[in-house]
Amino acid sequence: xxxxxxxxxxxxxxxxxxxxxxxxxxxxxxxxxxxxxxxxxxxxxxxxxxxxxxxxxxxxxxxxxxxxxxxxxxxxxxxxxxxxxxxxxxxxxxxxxxxxxxxxxxxxxxxxxxxxxxxxxxxxxxxxxxxxxxxxxxxxxxxxxxxxxxxxxxxxxxxxxxxxxxxxxxxxxxxxxxxxxxxxxxxxxxxxxxxxxxxxxxxxxxxxxxxxxxxxxxxxxxxxxxxxxxxxxxxxxxxxxxxxxxxxxxxxxxxxxxxxxxxxxxxxxxxxxxxxxxxxxxxxxxxxxxxxxxxxxxxxxxxxxxxxxxxxxxxxxxxxxxxxxxxxxxxxxxxxxxxxxxxxxxxxxxxxxxxxxxxxxxxxxxxxxxxxxxxxxxxxxxxxxxxxxxxxxxxxxxxxxxxxxxx
Amino acid sequence: xxxxxxxxxxxxxxxxxxxxxxxxxxxxxxxxxxxxxx
Numbered sequence: 001x002x003x004x005x006x007x008x009x010x011x012x013x014x015x016x017x018x019x020x021x022x023x024x025x026x027x028x029x030x031x032x033x034x035x036x037x038x039x040x041x042x043x044x045x046x047x048x049x050x051x052x053x054x055x056x057x058x059x060x061x062x063x064x065x066x067x068x069x070x071x072x073x074x075x076x077x078x079x080x081x082x083x084x085x086x087x088x089x090x091x092x093x094x095x096x097x098x099x100x101x102x103x104x105x106x107x108x109x110x111x112x113x114x115x116x117x118x119x120x121x122x123x124x125x126x127x128x129x130x131x132x133x134x135x136x137x138x139x140x141x142x143x144x145x146x147x148x149x150x151x152x153x154x155x156x157x158x159x160x161x162x163x164x165x166x167x168x169x170x171x172x173x174x175x176x177x178x179x180x181x182x183x184x185x186x187x188x189x190x191x192x193x194x195x196x197x198x199x200x201x202x203x204x205x206x207x208x209x210x211x212x213x214x215x216x217x218x219x220x221x222x223x224x225x226x227x228x229x230x231x232x233x234x235x236x237x238x239x240x241x242x243x244x245x246x247x248x249x250x251x252x253x254x255x256x257x258x259x260x261x262x263x264x265x266x267x268x269x270x271x272x273x274x275x276x277x278x279x280x281x282x283x284x285x286x287x288x289x290x291x292x293x294x295x296x297x298x299x300x301x302x303x304x305x306x307x308x309x310x311x312x313x314x315x316x317x318x319x320x321x322x323x324x325x326x327x328x329x330x331x332x333x334x335x336x337x338x339x340x341x342x343x344x345x346x347x348x349x350x351x352x353x354x355x356x357x358x359x360x361x362x363x364x365x366x367x368x369x370x371x372x373x374x375x376x377x378x379x380x381x382x383x384x385x386x387x388x389x390x391x392x393x394x395x396x397x398x399x400x401x402x403x404x405x406x407x
Numbered sequence: 408x409x410x411x412x413x414x415x416x417x418x419x420x421x422x423x424x425x426x427x428x429x430x431x432x433x434x435x436x437x438x439x440x441x442x443x444x445x
Contacts, residue, residue, distance in 0.1 A: 037436070037437075153420075153421075153424075156421075156424055157424050159428075159437070160424065160427040160428060160430075160433055163433055163436050163437070167432075167436070252434075253434050256428065256433075256434045256437045257428070257429070257434075259428075259437070260425055260428035260429070263424075263425075263428075264421055264424075264425050267421060
């Protein structure tokens with residue numbers, strides 16, 4: 001019996017990987033984050049309903065999640081830089097076609113499917129594979145925290161930037177400009193070009209074996225269950241909190257400040273979670289994040305709703321927002337090694353996106369049937385407790401498997 | 408020294424972006440969008 005190697009001899013410098021990887025996720029996560037700003041100008045200009053726009057964005061999120069494992073497998077097999085270049089070209093084409101689409105179907109194809117596929121090839125799972133293979137295990141969680149913080153900063157930064165682009169250039173030109181910006185991923189991807197993994201280690205684990213191994217391993221399924229809850233809570237709050245605040249009579253600028261605070265503290269939280277992952281067992285970090293989210297929601301619902309209660313809740317939730325990303329991916333690398341890290345990370349992320357979809361959909365559905373968000377808030381609390389519990393038994397040590405038979 | 412400089416740059420960048428959200432035109436635009444979504 002032998003343990004899979006937790007790492008291979010790094011081929012790229014850590015600084016190079018972090019600079020290029022962080023810049024890529026800053027761009028890819030940032031560009032997509034402000035898409036809501038196009039809702040009003042596009043629907044007014046094209047004479048579409050909001051449902052047309054919302055449907056395309058929902059398809060984008062699902063396509064992003066569903067294509068994640070495939071993009072990850074391609075990155076692990078053929079090199080992340082190739083997938084990043086293809087993703088960048090798809091991103092640029094999707095943004096341009098989004099601006100040119102004159103029918104709902106074309107809009108769904110471009111803003112939904114093309115951009116969803118582009119995101120699957122340019123975001124965390126693909127970049128984390130390179131980080132995993134080129135950063136020593138004792139610094140990996142921290143490095144993933146740096147990349148996640150960069151993605152969070154991109155989200156935080158690009159909303160005002162995109163708002164300015166739309167105001168100064170018009171919504172269509174703004175999309176074309178963003179298309180050009182997304183091409184900057186191509187030169188950055190060249191900084192993540194690695195030699196094939198098999199040549200470095202001589203290990204020939206097949207994709208099918210890696211998948212069977214992961215899905216048969218209880219800890220992988222537990223991580224997926226936890227990440228599902230992450231998606232549910234984050235997207236429910238991000239999408240439905242503004243209307244929750246409006247229903248309770250708070251002014252629009254409270255919601256705007258709340259989202260800004262979530263963005264600001266998200267950067268701090270993701271970096272802190274990655275750094276803590278170097279010192280503490282990651283299952284305890286994940287468990288703490290989920291239970292703290294539940295506690296924060298219970299307190300938020302229990303105290304009188306004022307602008308300050310919203311700001312404090314937003315700051316706390318911001319710290320806990322994407323802080324699950326570095327420890328979750330670092331545990332996957334720790335257990336299964338780094339050969340198929342992007343693919344396995346893609347599968348875990350897929351469960352996150354299913355949770356995201358349910359968070360948005362169930363939030364709206366239960367609001368329509370019950371007339372309030374109370375039920376969904378309490379579902380979010382219960383799911384947080386569930387996720388805290390399922391992360392506790394996760395085994396972080398490298399999986400032990402039979403050594404290949406001698407030829 | 409390098410470390411302190413990196414933290415200072417990061418803090419200033421975060422605060423500048425946060426300030427951008429609080430500009431009246433930005434707050435107005437975001438609020439309009441948020442409210443129009445629902």
